[in-house]
Amino acid sequence: xxxxxxxxxxxxxAPWDPYAFVDERDVPPWTNAPVxxxxxxxxxxxxxxxxxxxGQSIDGRSASSATVxxxxxxxxxxxxxxxxxxxxxxxxxxxxxxxxxxGQYLGVEFSSDRGLSWSQRTExxxxxxxxxxxxxxxxxxxxxxxxPGAFQLRLTHLADGNSTGLLSLNxxxxxxxxxxxxxxxxxDPVGRDVFSRVLFGTATSLEIMAIGVFFALLxxxxxxxxxxxxxxxxxxxxxxxxxxxxxxxxxxxxxxxAVLIGKGVVNIGLAVTVIYIPLYFRATRSHVLSVRxxxxxxxxxxxxxxxxxxxxxxxxxxxxxxxxxxxxxxxxDAVLTAAGLSYLGLGVEAPxxxxxxxxxxxxSRISVGIWWSSFFPGLIIVLLTVGLSFLGEGLNDIIxxxxxxxxx
Amino acid sequence: MARDGSLFxxxxxxxxxxxxxxxxxxxxxxxxxxxxxxxxxLALWGGxxxxxxxxxxxxxxxxxxxxxxxxxxxxxxKIFTGDFGVSIGGTYTGQSVWSLISGRFPATVEIAIGGMxxxxxxxxxxxxxxxxxxxxxxxxxxxxxxxxxxxxxxxxLGLVLQLIFGVWLRWLPANGRWSGAxxxxxxxxxxxxxxxxxxVDSLIERNPAxxxxxxxxxxxxxxxxxxxxxGFFAKTVRANMLRTISADFTEAxxxxxxxxxxxxxxxxxxxxxxxxxxVLGLQFAILFAGAVLTEKTFSIEGIGILLLNAVTSKDMxxxxxxxxxxxxxxxxxxxxxxxIGAMIDPRIRL
Numbered sequence: 001x002x003x004x005x006x007x008x009x010x011x012x013x014a015p016w017d018p019y020a021f022v023d024e025r026d027v028p029p030w031t032n033a034p035v036x037x038x039x040x041x042x043x044x045x046x047x048x049x050x051x052x053x054x055g056q057s058i059d060g061r062s063a064s065s066a067t068v069x070x071x072x073x074x075x076x077x078x079x080x081x082x083x084x085x086x087x088x089x090x091x092x093x094x095x096x097x098x099x100x101x102x103g104q105y106l107g108v109e110f111s112s113d114r115g116l117s118w119s120q121r122t123e124x125x126x127x128x129x130x131x132x133x134x135x136x137x138x139x140x141x142x143x144x145x146x147x148p149g150a151f152q153l154r155l156t157h158l159a160d161g162n163s164t165g166l167l168s169l170n171x172x173x174x175x176x177x178x179x180x181x182x183x184x185x186x187x188d189p190v191g192r193d194v195f196s197r198v199l200f201g202t203a204t205s206l207e208i209m210a211i212g213v214f215f216a217l218l219x220x221x222x223x224x225x226x227x228x229x230x231x232x233x234x235x236x237x238x239x240x241x242x243x244x245x246x247x248x249x250x251x252x253x254x255x256x257x258a259v260l261i262g263k264g265v266v267n268i269g270l271a272v273t274v275i276y277i278p279l280y281f282r283a284t285r286s287h288v289l290s291v292r293x294x295x296x297x298x299x300x301x302x303x304x305x306x307x308x309x310x311x312x313x314x315x316x317x318x319x320x321x322x323x324x325x326x327x328x329x330x331x332x333d334a335v336l337t338a339a340g341l342s343y344l345g346l347g348v349e350a351p352x353x354x355x356x357x358x359x360x361x362x363x364s365r366i367s368v369g370i371w372w373s374s375f376f377p378g379l380i381i382v383l384l385t386v387g388l389s390f391l392g393e394g395l396n397d398i399i400x401x402x403x404x405x406x407x408x
Numbered sequence: 409m410a411r412d413g414s415l416f417x418x419x420x421x422x423x424x425x426x427x428x429x430x431x432x433x434x435x436x437x438x439x440x441x442x443x444x445x446x447x448x449x450l451a452l453w454g455g456x457x458x459x460x461x462x463x464x465x466x467x468x469x470x471x472x473x474x475x476x477x478x479x480x481x482x483x484x485x486k487i488f489t490g491d492f493g494v495s496i497g498g499t500y501t502g503q504s505v506w507s508l509i510s511g512r513f514p515a516t517v518e519i520a521i522g523g524m525x526x527x528x529x530x531x532x533x534x535x536x537x538x539x540x541x542x543x544x545x546x547x548x549x550x551x552x553x554x555x556x557x558x559x560x561x562x563x564x565l566g567l568v569l570q571l572i573f574g575v576w577l578r579w580l581p582a583n584g585r586w587s588g589a590x591x592x593x594x595x596x597x598x599x600x601x602x603x604x605x606x607x608v609d610s611l612i613e614r615n616p617a618x619x620x621x622x623x624x625x626x627x628x629x630x631x632x633x634x635x636x637x638x639g640f641f642a643k644t645v646r647a648n649m650l651r652t653i654s655a656d657f658t659e660a661x662x663x664x665x666x667x668x669x670x671x672x673x674x675x676x677x678x679x680x681x682x683x684x685x686x687v688l689g690l691q692f693a694i695l696f697a698g699a700v701l702t703e704k705t706f707s708i709e710g711i712g713i714l715l716l717n718a719v720t721s722k723d724m725x726x727x728x729x730x731x732x733x734x735x736x737x738x739x740x741x742x743x744x745x746x747x748i749g750a751m752i753d754p755r756i757r758l
Contacts, residue, residue: 248433251701252696256731259722344700345716359561363567367574367575367583368575369571369576381564
């Protein structure tokens with residue numbers, strides 16, 4: 001029951017939007033994990049510098065300047081910082097030795113307010129090695145200082161004495177370390193909050209289960225009633241058909257049907273139905289067989305009640321007593337089947353929040369030790385199915401005290 | 409030899425009953441694949457709309473232009489003559505369906521047998537223990553274990569085992585069937601028969617290192633599948649133990665002064681196993697479904713993965729072949745189980 005509540009309250013309970021990429025990918029649960037964001041510049045002001053796009057990647061090609069004291073402003077560092085929790089900021093530059101003439105070096109100033117104010121100039125003479133300049137202590141950093149556009153670097157071609165020549169910049173980047181949000185169950189491989197998705201997945205799971213079990217009951221129960229009451233050749237044929245269906249791996253049958261009728265919560269529910277029709281049929285039929293011989297049915301028949309009336313009035317109501325038990329047991333199984341289908345990629349489609357789907361999407365991360373994004377959706381399946389089957393056994397004991405005594 | 413005669417008669421009757429069961433499954437497959445929406449020819453073209461002439465040609469080649477009754481009969485005739493056709497699209501285009509199935513079946517058999525083994529080794533002793541100590545803490549623990557493990561998703565258990573033993577502890581390989589390139593019996597001369605089951609093959613070529621390799625890869629999948637099934641085994645054995653333990657013959661043994669332990673294990677346990685065999689036979693359907701999930705979790709190229717790939721690429725002939733194959737196996741297994749049951753317990757034959 002708690003799960004039904006969760007399904008309805010999910011929008012209120014969920015700390016995050018289950019479909020939005022709210023945080024860094026693969027953030028472990030229960031921590032504010034430090035995340036390193038690193039990006040080169042994506043825009044630069046017109047200047048005397050040539051081939052500025054070459055400075056965006058470490059590929060041996062360089063942006064270069066031939067005139068001393070020429071400056072270029074680069075900005076648009078595309079660092080992905082999602083939370084105002086910047087703990088470290090640095091920039092890194094790499095000068096190319098082979099294309100840099102002796103005596104030529106780089107002067108770097110940074111601005112964290114879209115170029116309104118600039119820092120002191122830092123001279124960089126090291127070539128062919130990354131120079132990382134830590135700016136953390138320079139000021140109080142906030143998210144607004146490092147968003148693309150706000151952070152800028154002014155690169156100036158400097159030279160010793162009167163020497164002239166080429167200055168080549170192979171790469172320049174901004175590095176930001178920030179703390180991720182705190183997540184109960186971490187985030188998945190695309191940065192969505194696992195806990196929110198687990199909450200929203202409850203509804204998906206329960207919907208499929210309810211549709212599957214309800215339609216199975218709707219179809220299997222009347223057929224079982226009819227078959228059990230009438231008996232004869234039709235009964236034998238129906239039993240044979242149902243037994244054959246029952247013997248076939250349900251998951252595969254449902255998967256086959258799911259693929260053919262399309263994916264969607266309702267369609268998957270219907271595919272799951274097919275598995276449980278034989279179950280309800282068998283259970284109903286076997287109960288009918290025992291109830292049919294009861295005295296009150298005999299009496300009704302003797303009094304001239306029509307078969308239809310006997311079936312619905314006297315037999316159905318007595319057989320219905322047994323249904324809740326099968327219902328909760330098959331419900332647990334339906335949840336498992338639905339999860340199995342989406343795990344195999346035959347169930348509901350992404351990006352629907354679904355336990356099986358999330359588990360499957362994250363399962364490849366297990367091999368690198370990222371367990372939370374697949375562990376928790378599975379754990380919630382276990383909780384629901386265990387709950388349902390204990391509920392079923394409890395109901396069984398309440399409804400069938402006779403049976404319990406017999407078994408004991 | 410009246411007794412043998414009746415057993416033989418039972419087997420014959422049972423076989424006659426198996427034929428309609430198989431027919432129903434075959435018909436269900438046919439109906440599902442032909443009548444339900446999802447055109448295989450269109451699927452062949454991967455969503456692009458093919459020229460009408462190509463559609464016609466493909467339909468003709470697949471026999472889809474004939475009336476449905478003719479299609480049905482052709483389908484049955486082909487299956488009973490063992491002609492499964494060739495793959496018509498997707499991953500396996502042009503390969504013979506039969507060779508696809510027989511190439512992947514050994515991997516599935518290994519998992520299935522391994523799973524059954526684990527399930528028996530874990531489930532049966534637990535069931536006996538619970539049955540012998542009814543309503544004691546042991547019994548309660550086993551019952552709770554049985555209920556919980558039975559509803560744990562196989563793939564989740566697999567992932568957890570993979571994580572613990574494959575990634576954290578690094579005791580066992582987390583994926584696949586084999587490490588290295590030298591799968592057993594690759595050299596044609598090394599073995600006379602090649603089963604495709606790496607454990608058996610490595611024994612045939614008498615290579616202990618290969619055997620260890622094969623078993624190490626098999627361990628986690630078998631454990632995954634077996635543990636889930638063991639819950640059911642334990643419950644069934646327990647229920648039957650309770651019945652036999654209070655049965656007249658057990659009472660009689662107790663009255664004769666047979667010690668309690670011997671009563672439990674000799675009289676009650678042996679008799680409890682008979683119905684268990686029959687019930688376990690029914691679990692093969694679940695075993696196969698579980699094997700698909702296990703194969704996917706441990707990236708094992710078995711028959712389940714074959715079916716999965718065929719289903720996602722709407723490769724009709726492979727789907728049909730695999731499903732028919734499954735259906736046949738299930739019918740045959742249920743036949744065999746029933747016969748075994750009849751051999752153990754003469755009452756069934758009546």
